[in-house]
Amino acid sequence: MATAAPGKTAESTDAGLGGGGAWRAVTAGVIAAFVGFASSFAVVLEGLAKVGATHAQAASGLMALLVTMGICAIFLSLRSRLPISIAWSTPGAALLAGSAVPHGGFPVAVGAFLVTGVLIVASGLWQPLGRWVSAIPAPLANAMLAGILLPLCLAPAQAVKSDPAIGLAVVLTWAVVGSVRKLYAVPAAVVVAVVLIATTTHIRTDTLGPMWPHPVAVAPHFTVAAVVGIALPLYVVTMASQNIPGIAVLGANGYHPRPGPLFGWTGVFSLLSAPFGGHAVNLAAITAALCAGEEAGPDRSRRYRAAATAGGVYILLGLAASAAVALVNAAPPHIIEAVAGLALLGALAGSLTAAMADPGQREAAVVTVVVTVSGVTFFGVSGAFWGLLAGGALYGVRHWQSRRAAAAAPAGVPAQPQGAGPAGGPAAAGPGPGPSEPDRS
Secondary structure (H helix, E strand, O other): OOOOOOOOOHHHHHHHOOOHHHHHHHHHHHHHHHHHHHHHHHHHHHHHHHOOOOHHHHHHHHHHHHHHHHHHHHHHHHHHOOOOOEEEOHHHHHHHHOOOOOOOOHHHHHHHHHHHHHHHHHHHHOHHHHHHHHHOOHHHHHHHHHHHHHHHHOHHHHHHHHOHHHHHHHHHHHHHHHHHOHHHHHHHHHHHHHHHHHHHOOOOHHHOOOOOOOOOOOOOOOOHHHHHHHHHHHHHHHHHHHHHHHHHHHHHOOOOOOHHHHHHHHHHHHHHHHHHOOOOEEEOOHHHHHHHOHHHOOOHHHOHHHHHHHHHHHHHHHOOHHHHHHHHHHOOOOHHHHHHHHHHHHHHHHHHHHHOOOHHHHHHHHHHHHHHHHOOOEOOEOHHHHHHHHHHHHHHHHHHHHHHHHHHOOOOOOOOOOOOOHHHOHHHHOOOOOOOOOOOO
16 A cells, blocks of 8 residues: 655645645545546547447446446545546446447447446456456557547547547647647637537527436347457556556556456446446556546655545546536537547557567568458448457467577577568568557656
């Protein structure tokens, strides 16, 4: 557990600051919740709609996610006295946004959400399952994520084409604010989009639907195709892109909780949100840095207040879920998708950089991206699964060839990696600069 600085107790540290440390924690929590919500709620609504949710079901799903996220964050932070930040699975929502309505509609998707929750719980209770996810080659996992994100990241360009005035205003706001403080770029774009939609679009009140949230329970239906095509990819991207990085962010800030119980509890809260349309609850990664870092105050032992505050704000934001859906419904085509695409550009850049960093595995990563982006569907199973399968098959072949080449090489002569040399292009021209570091901001 984190402790106060040597020679000072936690109480004396806060007292010496005149209570300022507590206010910094509260402020950091409020900012983290707002950034987490504003940066990706459009992705969540887009994902739920693409797998068959009605407007009422999408609002219910958004509300269920926010409320369960909030309760989970408060519970884990107060229980552990650590800044355990919770979020929804943004990569998982992006996966859903690139999917088609499953045969059987939204109840089948809800069944897949429940399976994902069970798998996350199992990862917490049975460590080998979590290790298997970690054993997926990083280039392939990042390539699958890049293939999921790429179609969504095209939306800003499409928005500029379809509605130049609003589209350009949103994109320029994102670019200008991002050049000053990257963390606030997407929330600023959201504010501009809301203002422009409200002032330039004729909104019929009879099409908005109820503004007060109303939970809608959905009876789940389970199919093999949805388990393979939705549940398994959703589980993989949630664990690989949210839960495992979330633990890493905590570790980077000096907190070292046991991962298993945290995974298990996020799976439990995923199961609680799924019957009402929530796809997955998990550890936060980007906003976790706000609650676990210096922004939450100098006393590391009391930064858990920031994560708990964020949880409370998430619960309050859950009351605005129906209003968020009404905004999306009233928006011109591609504008909300553009905000979602801008929110995912950083994740796309990071996943592509990590996927292509190793020249020996680059070909398998490219195959994974291409097959995933293609959206091919076989037996009702989505392209994300087939992309990972195709890339994994090529990765296995190349790995086997490399091992054979290494075994056959004379002693003291290193074997040439597969994919390098004359057929690999630049590798034949001699050494060049190493791979660039992914954007970790």
